[in-house]
Amino acid sequence: MYQLNTLTLTDKRRQDWDDFVYASDEATFFHLSGWQDIIDSVGHKCFYLYATQANTIVGILPLARVKSRLFGDALVSTPFCVYGGAIGSDDVKRFLELSAQQLATKLQVQHLELRNQHAQNNNLETRVQHANFSTPLADSPEQILAAVKKKQRAVIRHSLNESLHYTLDSSLDDFYQTYSQSVRNLGTPVFSKTFFAKILTTFANESEILTVRKDNKAISSVLSFYFKGQVLPYYGGGIEQARQLKSNDFMYYQLMCHAKLNKQCDQFDFGRSKIDSGAYSYKKHWGMTATELPYQYYLVTADELPNLSPNNPKYQLFIRLWKKLPLKFSQWLGPKLSKYLG
Template identity: 30%
Template sequence: MKTGQKANEVKTRFASSDDAAAWNDYVDSSSGHTYGHRWQWRDILRESFGVVPYYFLAETDGRIVGVLPTVFMKSMLFGKFLVSLPWLDYGGPLTDNPRISSLLVDKASSLAREKNCRFFEMRAIRDRLEGLVEKTDKFSFFLDLTKGEEAVWKSFNAKARNQVRKAVKLGLTAEVGGAELINNFYRIFSYNMRDLGTPVWPKSLFTEIFRRFGRDANIALVKLDNNPIAAGLIIHYRNYSGVPSASAYRKYINLCPNNLLYWAIIKYCIERGSRTFDFGRSSLGSGTYHFKKQWVKDPEKQIWQYHLYSIDNLPELNPNNPKFKTAIAVWRRLPLMLTNFLGPRIVTKIP
């Protein structure tokens, strides 16, 4: 021990690539961990978004006692941000106790100030930190898979079950595969995002996910006459499975492809041995919120916390902001090839 250094003193620092294995070991062994805390996202987001990752860790006597993943994002239109983490549903500190969380958040906040960020955002944190601004309009939908397929099926409301039956009766089929289905997935996903008026994430995001996670990722397809009409990305982490992205061609919605898609995914995850299935986050009152309520009766409120620096109100950089109404209407009319080119150059610069 160095002269003057106290036993059990908590020290914080930037993590480097040499810390990757120890970081993941800590995440694996910590209660409250999420797939978003895994080290691999540092490389996935850097390579696909072009962002600068800043991963913080806390140590006591050389032992990791807390981690905080963040990335620095910069946009000519919207400014600079520090986010934990973009695209993902989860982030924030994962630590042994609230005091360590505060130390890591303070260190990250100092970096955000140095870089003249407008705000520092932490998504779906587990332990509230005092003195921060909060957003509480988003919900997680967790489904308990431990009772088996029959019990899970009976837990859905009648409408959800009937729509699955309808899809099957109309000849829709489902399959689950791997990286070989990325092109099918992205074709549907990008088309749907254009129709929603939202810039699409880069295809490299999904190829990087498969490159870094391998068998911990899958793609599910729903087909009509052997033509894919709906698709979903599945990410696994230990006994957890979730779908962060899913889409269907809007012209086939009356065939209920999304219902069959999710049921096929849920059955696959039960067979895999997953204990929890995550439908992903949705904002209160949105269309996806009501869709997921058919499957999960009691969603869990997420808490997003913010340090605000050069702004006074919470950021609303999403399609629900009335300021973007005209831009969304224009985007929907653009050719798919153009939106696939421009979309990733826009969306990877905003949280």
């Protein structure tokens, strides 16, 4: 009924794949074929499956194998991305999911992971650990601010009195210094600067860096994506001064206003956060509704579902030690680990 195909990096059908993504109501920014280039650039083998009928693409399922001694061996849709899974009609999805299970078995990975945004009617095991936060963008900065919960609105107003300003940057330098310091302070390995450069090159028309400054010093910075009227602040953080200056709050508010007024966006996708985490609480304070993400798994050689969560007790010592690393050393060592934590 359907023909199974695999998209390559030089495939003539890459544009057909992306045309399908843009035409689908379910597809996300992370289904675009450009992620294959990014994932491949860090050394992971991609299996971008697509189904055709009468030579027309009717469904897609991006997959990549992430294998390491420390963190296991998995076939994931999609590494480094919060959303994934099969896109198409229900029967096409089941065809692609079955194909993914067969591929996972052939590769003898520990498990298959599908990062669905919506619940699927199949027999795969579902685990909900994360929630997505998003909100419509009002028509003016005043209305955008009014839509934020009262307590968080007061924080934003405080930030507006801190003599902060923002720039839209074409250089990665300030973003990388700010972001890498932020994730180091959280005990998380940072990606390489080359990784972010690859993202900006691959999605030159869909990505943008906004940096908050005080006295021309970068305090907070965020790399965002634009897709189908949505803005997705994806990689963001601030240095130690950011908390006192409320510059992260200033940053996200200014991004909302910029996205609405200058990019004609009507939706702010605040991304996923682990349920009941600090980031989860922070986003709830903005007044956004949490939507649970039903990720699904198929065990192949593993006996139980993986637990790579930072809350896993076996990672606590590592996190505490990582927070103490010199920034330069964390920037050197981090990329050697982060590529396996997608």
